Amino acid sequence: MRSRAPIKVTLVGSGNWGSAISIIVGKNVQKYNDVFDQEVRMWVYEEIVNGMKLTEAINTQHENIKYLPGKKLPPNVVAIPDLPTACKDSDILIFVIPHQFVENVCIQLKGHIKADALVVSLIKGFMIQKAKGGIRLVTEEIRELLNVDTAVLMGANLAPEVANENFCEATIGCKDQKDRWSILQKLFDTDNFKIALTEDANTVELCGGLKNIVACAAGFADGLGYGSNTKSAIIRLGLMEITIFVELFYHGSNIRTFFESCGVADLIATCSAGRNRKICEAFVKTGKSIKELEREMLNGQSAQGPLTAEEVYLMLEKHNMVSRFPLFTAVHQICQGQISPNQLVSRLRESQSSH
């Protein structure tokens, strides 16, 4: 069912991934010009780059010269520095910002967006529940703060490769809103970015966050010089813990979701090429702390894996379930320097015998 008025789309975020996805979204709204409003607004946190406003660079050169230099954005992607202006009257808001900015963005948007807007989150990672201990889905936070419907898009999608239009896949989780599936398909699917849709939105989102813990374990394995047998066993055991975690804390997952791009494919890509893997390999090889390595290798940005491992650990401890998640637990304790990386395998052995 098509709404009569053209559907307005806003990208909330303009980093590397936001810029890459703007190429897809900008082209698709042109392709389906009977469905979508032809202007895709992109909220850009204003900054000065080479003496020029970033919004101006995007709107005149059609290039995000800071976060995706060298790639042309479609001319119908329009940068707007004011958040409420960028989102006003939009039907679909694509959230693609670091998770630590979610709360603030939602507070600024409250009362300024359409009541029946849909937020599609591309944010991998979790909110932290300081008071209660444990993790909280980004979409749970958004729904609570903005009182809107949400969907998620996750998959094996390293941004530079997506921007280069290399073939890949992604999974959209969108629950109880099947009438919106065809719109989401039109907005995101291309020949080189194949979309599969599922109702199982929580599982899709949880896979996107939890895989980073497994990537840390894969990085330790690489740092310790383990071969393929051991590394693939570690990745498999991590996948098992993801499935158990999802089932315990978010009942009703569909095991088939783990076979989608958001599941095995993202896990394989992240464990072979992600930055959590890289940081954790260096952790073993250099003996430096995670903090030091973040400064040296990620310009001070945080790697998600160690943070997620900590939050998940607090949650498991509170629910008295640490012993069921030996890999998640070992990753946290290794990152904290509480146990040595070469204890990882002995921890995994324990796990097996306890099943």
Add this chain to the structure above:
Amino acid sequence: MRSRAPIKVTLVGSGNWGSAISIIVGKNVQKYNDVFDQEVRMWVYEEIVNGMKLTEAINTQHENIKYLPGKKLPPNVVAIPDLPTACKDSDILIFVIPHQFVENVCIQLKGHIKADALVVSLIKGFMIQKAKGGIRLVTEEIRELLNVDTAVLMGANLAPEVANENFCEATIGCKDQKDRWSILQKLFDTDNFKIALTEDANTVELCGGLKNIVACAAGFADGLGYGSNTKSAIIRLGLMEITIFVELFYHGSNIRTFFESCGVADLIATCSAGRNRKICEAFVKTGKSIKELEREMLNGQSAQGPLTAEEVYLMLEKHNMVSRFPLFTAVHQICQGQISPNQLVSRLRESQSSH
């Protein structure tokens, strides 16, 4: 339940993998000396190595100097050159030979083994049904020729790493014989070779053979210089075709089996380090034929992937199901030089839209 007489075990085969597994089996029968006969017989195809009989080298130096040099075998592993003698009165026969020798070995053994013997196959790959076209499980062949019960052991188990006692996992599929599970566990499980058992034996065996087709696709991806997004999408699509194939031709599989070591773990290991991947990467980079590369890179041995792809293709064609398996089909056609490797992705795109 323990049988009163000690259980006799024979290894049928003494190559790289047979020798590696003999280390585990030899030690485990010593550990459970109340269960197993203390001598593990190993059938060795006699050959002269450095002027010495291979059986003699194994029995005096406790080393397979040809196929696993540098590793000590337990002294209770005894090499025997005559096949019926090696298998006489044995309760468990571990088949670990190239699949093309299975028929001949079974013919030689017929009438010379215990009626209630169990054959545990470690053979990855399929028999070829020349007359009917298509594949046939190695265990189906063994059951038909020897009229005995069978089980399979598969997993992410590169032999040199197993011989080095690096941590890994394996899956044993053993149907309708739960009384034998604890024996199999005792025979194969160690701290560094973790066994999981399942009833779903056909799926375990099918994963072990079909993954080689996927590894070819992964090799083409590497040869073409594709990044992580694309490669992991290809591996995922391959895994999906494995699940569909198993469901169509061997009903009653359990989707959880694909999460075991025989499934995702073996697939990940094979797609990152196996020889099918390597051959197929070289196929793209050098432009040489698979046959030439086998001569150069595998001493003339056949890579399983292209062979399996061919047999599976014939089977799909016969059942009019080619269009449901675009990855399997593309791998076959690329190996045969019928289409170019860079058509792989366009074939996968078709697949998606046909679902």
